[in-house]
Amino acid sequence: MPNSPSDTPRRVTVRRKGPLLVEGPVEVELEDGTIVSSDRFRVALCTCRRSRRYPWCDTSHRDRA
Amino acid sequence: MKHPSEEPRLPAPRGPLSAAVEDHLRGTGPLPPDEEIAAAPVYGDDLQLALYLCYELHYRGFAGVAPELEWDPELLRVRGALERRFLAALRADARRHDRLDDALAGILVEPVDGTGVSHFLRDKGELWHLREYAAQRSLYHLKEADPHAWVLPRLWGRAKAGMAAVEFDEYGGGRAERVHARLFADLMTDLGLDTAYGRYLDAAHAELLVTVNLMSLFGLHRSLRGALVGHFATVEITSSPGSRRLAEAMRRTGAGPAAVHFYDEHVEADAVHEQVVRQDVIGGLLEVEPHLEADIAFGVDATVFVEDRLGDRLLSDWTAGRSSLRTPLTQEFTHTS
Ligand code: FES
Numbered sequence: 001m002p003n004s005p006s007d008t009p010r011r012v013t014v015r016r017k018g019p020l021l022v023e024g025p026v027e028v029e030l031e032d033g034t035i036v037s038s039d040r041f042r043v044a045l046c047t048c049r050r051s052r053r054y055p056w057c058d059t060s061h062r063d064r065a
Numbered sequence: 066m067k068h069p070s071e072e073p074r075l076p077a078p079r080g081p082l083s084a085a086v087e088d089h090l091r092g093t094g095p096l097p098p099d100e101e102i103a104a105a106p107v108y109g110d111d112l113q114l115a116l117y118l119c120y121e122l123h124y125r126g127f128a129g130v131a132p133e134l135e136w137d138p139e140l141l142r143v144r145g146a147l148e149r150r151f152l153a154a155l156r157a158d159a160r161r162h163d164r165l166d167d168a169l170a171g172i173l174v175e176p177v178d179g180t181g182v183s184h185f186l187r188d189k190g191e192l193w194h195l196r197e198y199a200a201q202r203s204l205y206h207l208k209e210a211d212p213h214a215w216v217l218p219r220l221w222g223r224a225k226a227g228m229a230a231v232e233f234d235e236y237g238g239g240r241a242e243r244v245h246a247r248l249f250a251d252l253m254t255d256l257g258l259d260t261a262y263g264r265y266l267d268a269a270h271a272e273l274l275v276t277v278n279l280m281s282l283f284g285l286h287r288s289l290r291g292a293l294v295g296h297f298a299t300v301e302i303t304s305s306p307g308s309r310r311l312a313e314a315m316r317r318t319g320a321g322p323a324a325v326h327f328y329d330e331h332v333e334a335d336a337v338h339e340q341v342v343r344q345d346v347i348g349g350l351l352e353v354e355p356h357l358e359a360d361i362a363f364g365v366d367a368t369v370f371v372e373d374r375l376g377d378r379l380l381s382d383w384t385a386g387r388s389s390l391r392t393p394l395t396q397e398f399t400h401t402s
């Protein structure tokens with residue numbers, strides 16, 4: 001069943017800079033055991049640890065001038 | 066069955082061009098002559114409202130105006146003349162980058178000491194500023210994502226899939242209560258504003274009409290599909306940090322939970338949309354049509370230009386302690402039916 005989501009590998013997009021993009025919905029377990037979730041079609045996970053809405057990217061990874 | 070939202074009334078004309086277009090829409094008078102179109106200030110209230118009226122027929126129309134006029138050849142000819150002046154002015158006045166990376170570089174850097182409208186609202190905004198801001202922006206946000214949907218049939222492959230995915234998110238992922246235009250209406254309710262479509266058209270100055278006309282211009286012309294994509298990328302790239310500041314302004318002033326939520330949602334959503342638009346929509350479009358790079362860059366530059374003009378206008382009014390609207394909200398505030 002090619003249309004069944006469970007049979008389709010979930011795609012994760014990696015870039016040198018900026019967030020990790022994961023196909024949603026996504027559940028993230030944080031260090032303290034809290035689980036947060038997002039059902040967006042794609043989810044941007046913060047890799048720079050600067051986000052004020054961690055674990056979601058809020059564009060705080062951008063250069064400042 | 067009655068349509069849940071009625072068509073808006075025609076606004077007050079702002080000069081001979083908009084008056085003539087309205088007469089034509091009501092079936093009572095001739096369209097403006099070419100000399101009048103050539104003579105009007107291109108970013109002025111009259112020309113921009115005339116163009117806005119033409120475009121609005123493609124969205125929700127006006128009460129008492131025949132919907133068939135959307136494809137009236139005479140009106141389309143006038144619209145074309147207005148558009149040619151507008152487009153020529155944008156091409157002449159917007160800062161020009163031929164390489165897309167150069168155009169994007171300017172908006173991908175966060176200024177440490179920003180001085181824009183969202184910085185003003187975060188630091189000094191009072192409720193009346195936020196109400197004025199929302200009333201004007203409602204001209205776009207109550208049709209949020211609609212001008213960009215027109216580009217879908219003009220894209221292919223990765224660009225089409227990426228654009229459709231972002232638009233699906235703008236339209237609430239299939240849930241009516243999450244449609245971004247609906248979230249904005251909820252914000253307006255928190256701020257004591259009337260959520261009727263087109264309600265604040267009379268209140269908005271030309272600088273605001275220019276920003277909405279730009280989207281309609283790019284959206285309605287296949288020949289400007291590159292510019293539409295560049296415009297959309299600019300909105301998504303600049304939205305996330307700006308929305309964070311506006312969410313802070315809404316929190317600080319106690320504007321209400323829906324008002325805060327609209328901007329909180331856009332911090333998170335547009336951080337994703339930016340990535341998808343840059344990687345899939347722009348990347349995919351350039352794969353298929355690499356010759357569109359300068360057009361995409363133009364869409365970025367033109368958007369920055371019109372948004373800067375609007376920002377200057379709002380800040381010059383607010384820092385002088387003046388209202389930024391053409392008609393005061395205090396009168397409208399009493400109307401809440
Ligand atoms: S990766 Fe975007 S905020 Fe951290």
Ligand SMILES: [Fe+2]
Nearest residue numbers: 209235245331
């Ligand atoms: Fe949105």
Ligand SMILES: [Fe+2]
Nearest residue numbers: 301334335338
């Ligand atoms: Fe968005």
